[in-house]
């Protein structure tokens with residue numbers, strides 16, 4: 655294979671990988687936004703799995719770009735030399751610049767790694783619903799919320815870990831992206847919090863002022879009452895989550 659063909663193949667691969675990165679970024683952004691990984695799949699693939707695909711595409715892209723650079727190494731070196739007003743180099747110079755390049759790259763990468771390491775912070779309290787295992791809040795224990803003795807003060811529940819599983823089991827078939835009965839979607843904030851055209855179903859922090867609980871306990875008349883009755887345990891979890899400020903709800907799309 656000659657050099658020109660090889661270059662073409664490498665560039666084509668880079669373009670395809672880059673396109674793949676864009677497509678998966680779009681999926682992660684628009685189709686399966688944060689918080690949806692227990693609720694939605696696209697072609698049977700969850701948000702987390704799409705994230706992994708996105709990461710691998712990026713690594714492959716990086717590898718192909720490195721290959722591209724290697725194929726054009728002579729050119730890159732001569733441009734740099736020209737910039738530095740240096741003429742043809744001796745072997746010693748090449749070795750020295752290689753060492754310098756590795757050193758510079760090492761320093762840049764070291765700074766990058768340090769910035770990342772020190773940049774990771776726990777989420778502020780208001781968004782604690784987004785994280786679970788590392789949450790400093792007491793994590794709920796199923797057995798405790800089950801029976802009559804509810805621990806006090808009640809721990810704040812997480813939308814993702816505690817509430818989404820209930821909604822995806824009992825609601826999403828009729829109130830999700832595919833079918834939204836009555837225009838209500840469990841994966842949209844405005845459906846819960848109300849908007850100009852729709853009812854307020856949840857008032858964060860106040861389960862008594864949240865009519866959704868009356869729906870799910872059969873106290874409020876609604877179409878298909880049999881599908882809107884939830885087991886007591888699930889109702890209790892929802893109540894506890896709403897009283898804890900319904901964390902995670904505000905980060906759902908619109």
Ligand code: HEC
Nearest residue numbers: 824825827828829835836838852853855877878881882884
């Ligand atoms: C088998 C289908 C089905 C399931 C499952 C289901 N619903 Fe419904 N839901 C309906 C239908 C049908 C309506 C009435 C829609 C209409 O008024 O046109 C409705 C209405 C609603 C409404 C009122 C919407 C409005 O503003 O009028 C809410 C809120 C609601 N459902 C919440 C839930 C929740 C929460 C769950 C899960 C616990 C759930 N539903 C499960 C079919 C379903």
